[in-house]
Amino acid sequence: MFFTYFGQYLLLLKAVFRRPEKWNIYWKEIIHEMNEIGVGSLGLIAIISTFVGAVMTMQIAFQLVSDLIPTSVIGQINRDSSILELSPTITALVLAGKVGSSISSQIGSMRVTEQIDALEIMGINAPGYLILPKILAGITMIPVLVIMSIFLALVGGLAGGSLSGAVTPADYINGITDGFIGYTVAVALVKAFVFGFIITSVSAFKGFYVRGGALEVGQASTRGVVISCISILVADYIVTALML
Amino acid sequence: MIEVQNIHKSFGDNHVLRGIDANFEPGKISLIIGGSGSGKSTLLKCMVGLHAPEQGKVLYNGEDFTRMDFETRIPIRKEIGMLFQNSALFDSMTVEQNIIFPLEMFSDMSRNEKIDRANYCLERVNLAGRNKLYPAELSGGMKKRVGIARAISMSPKYLFVDEPNSGLDPETAILIDELISELTDEYQCTTVVVTHDMNSVMGIGDYILFLYKGQKWWEGSNKEIAHTDVEELNNFVFASPFMKAAKERF
Numbered sequence: 001m002f003f004t005y006f007g008q009y010l011l012l013l014k015a016v017f018r019r020p021e022k023w024n025i026y027w028k029e030i031i032h033e034m035n036e037i038g039v040g041s042l043g044l045i046a047i048i049s050t051f052v053g054a055v056m057t058m059q060i061a062f063q064l065v066s067d068l069i070p071t072s073v074i075g076q077i078n079r080d081s082s083i084l085e086l087s088p089t090i091t092a093l094v095l096a097g098k099v100g101s102s103i104s105s106q107i108g109s110m111r112v113t114e115q116i117d118a119l120e121i122m123g124i125n126a127p128g129y130l131i132l133p134k135i136l137a138g139i140t141m142i143p144v145l146v147i148m149s150i151f152l153a154l155v156g157g158l159a160g161g162s163l164s165g166a167v168t169p170a171d172y173i174n175g176i177t178d179g180f181i182g183y184t185v186a187v188a189l190v191k192a193f194v195f196g197f198i199i200t201s202v203s204a205f206k207g208f209y210v211r212g213g214a215l216e217v218g219q220a221s222t223r224g225v226v227i228s229c230i231s232i233l234v235a236d237y238i239v240t241a242l243m244l
Numbered sequence: 245m246i247e248v249q250n251i252h253k254s255f256g257d258n259h260v261l262r263g264i265d266a267n268f269e270p271g272k273i274s275l276i277i278g279g280s281g282s283g284k285s286t287l288l289k290c291m292v293g294l295h296a297p298e299q300g301k302v303l304y305n306g307e308d309f310t311r312m313d314f315e316t317r318i319p320i321r322k323e324i325g326m327l328f329q330n331s332a333l334f335d336s337m338t339v340e341q342n343i344i345f346p347l348e349m350f351s352d353m354s355r356n357e358k359i360d361r362a363n364y365c366l367e368r369v370n371l372a373g374r375n376k377l378y379p380a381e382l383s384g385g386m387k388k389r390v391g392i393a394r395a396i397s398m399s400p401k402y403l404f405v406d407e408p409n410s411g412l413d414p415e416t417a418i419l420i421d422e423l424i425s426e427l428t429d430e431y432q433c434t435t436v437v438v439t440h441d442m443n444s445v446m447g448i449g450d451y452i453l454f455l456y457k458g459q460k461w462w463e464g465s466n467k468e469i470a471h472t473d474v475e476e477l478n479n480f481v482f483a484s485p486f487m488k489a490a491k492e493r494f
């Protein structure tokens with residue numbers, strides 16, 4: 001069962017990456033999707049990241065009770081956990097719900113109303129036209145969102161730390177700049193790229209093969225979100241194991 | 245010329261088409277008629293390659309379309325125009341964008357030429373000036389007509405129309421029949437129309453294929469259909485008392 005679906009998924013991807021009929025039409029779609037996925041998710045990701053950063057800082061401070069440890073360590077821990085795990089993963093899980101479900105319901109409703117058949121009749125590569133722009137937008141915009149999320153998690157930490165009095169701004173900034181390793185950002189970007197690909201391609205796959213009507217479109221989009229989330233966590237583990 | 249040879253198609257246990265043979269000639273209008281659920285739309289979809297039949301072939305000018313892969317089908321696909329039973333307009337695009345979409349993908353026309361073409365197609369279906377509406381803002385009959393406008397935007401050589409005048413008033417229905425007939429003459433296209441409408445059958449049916457129980461039960465022209473003694477066909481065509489009375493007058 002799993003292998004049947006996985007094979008079908010790979011075949012769909014093969015069709016997605018066929019040479020586009022006309023780049024300028026695809027280009028227009030890519031810009032549209034980048035706007036939809038990237039700009040459309042800015043606010044949500046910004047709010048979540050800031051709060052998670054703030055809460056993380058207070059929680060780390062709560063656990064570090066020893067006087068032997070300088071409070072700047074709080075900044076360091078927040079920085080590394082935001083970059084390496086929290087920002088990429090939380091952003092991806094949230095977007096799997098937001099972006100993923102909208103992709104699968106959009107493509108799914110085009111399937112059940114025969115719009116995909118209409119594309120095919122015209123001789124247009126429907127997977128390419130419908131899915132490629134979304135995947136390209138996903139693998140470019142989600143890394144951008146993750147970078148923004150990391151930045152805001154650190155800012156949130158600064159705010160949370162100083163408002164609660166857990167760590168002074170000077171110590172916190174000391175902490176986040178001290179012993180910073182650029183490689184961790186590379187790991188975050190690789191994760192974001194992989195997650196972006198998973199979210200867009202898995203939910204497009206679930207939508208593309210819907211059979212039935214409005215009810216099935218809804219079910220497919222729910223299932224798309226679940227499968228994306230699980231795949232994201234598995235990929236997270238694999239990338240971490242390979243890169244750290 | 246499209247040749248359909250021994251097409252079988254099932255959905256699970258439901259054996260819908262049980263060996264259909266038919267020839268559809270260029271410059272002529274061929275009608276597929278039959279009761280609701282008799283497999284008319286399914287046959288049409290097998291012909292354009294949306295359904296893969298379990299058995300049999302569809303030949304376009306002698307070339308086996310059923311065995312072609314995506315790439316080799318493209319040249320034929322560009323010559324196909326199709327109206328779906330439920331119109332299948334792209335609902336994120338306006339009427340005009342729907343019509344010029346195939347041109348954007350495959351032609352090198354300038355922006356103005358494309359818009360001129362869209363206006364021309366809209367005029368042909370009596371919808372001039374409705375360019376900027378979205379499909380959600382159209383009535384069912386208007387969607388059908390936009391669907392036809394989209395189907396003819398590339399000047400097709402093969403025109404497939406699934407119930408063009410269901411949901412239209414009698415006057416517009418006749419207008420659409422006339423349009424289909426004019427286009428068939430103009431482009432000398434092979435036109436296949438699925439219909440329930442007896443006016444169309446009598447008016448434009450150069451060749452009529454009657455589907456019953458998944459088989460080709462009868463074929464002939466609109467001249468012959470009035471005089472047939474095939475019982476199932478008579479029951480279908482002359483179902484209403486009005487049509488029965490009309491037949492007796494013949």
Ligand SMILES: Nc1ncnc2c1ncn2[C@@H]1O[C@H](COP(=O)(O)OP(=O)(O)OP(=O)(O)O)[C@@H](O)[C@H]1O
Nearest residue numbers: 255258260278279280281282283284285286287329
């Ligand atoms: N995608 C599908 N999956 C499963 N069964 C289908 C599918 N499409 C059609 N069928 C079945 O095939 C049979 C023929 O359907 P089809 O749509 O071809 O009928 P039709 O002759 O076009 O009817 P109508 O005049 O009502 O449009 C029906 O019994 C239908 O249930």
Ligand SMILES: [Mg+2]
Nearest residue numbers: 284285286329
């Ligand atoms: Mg039908």
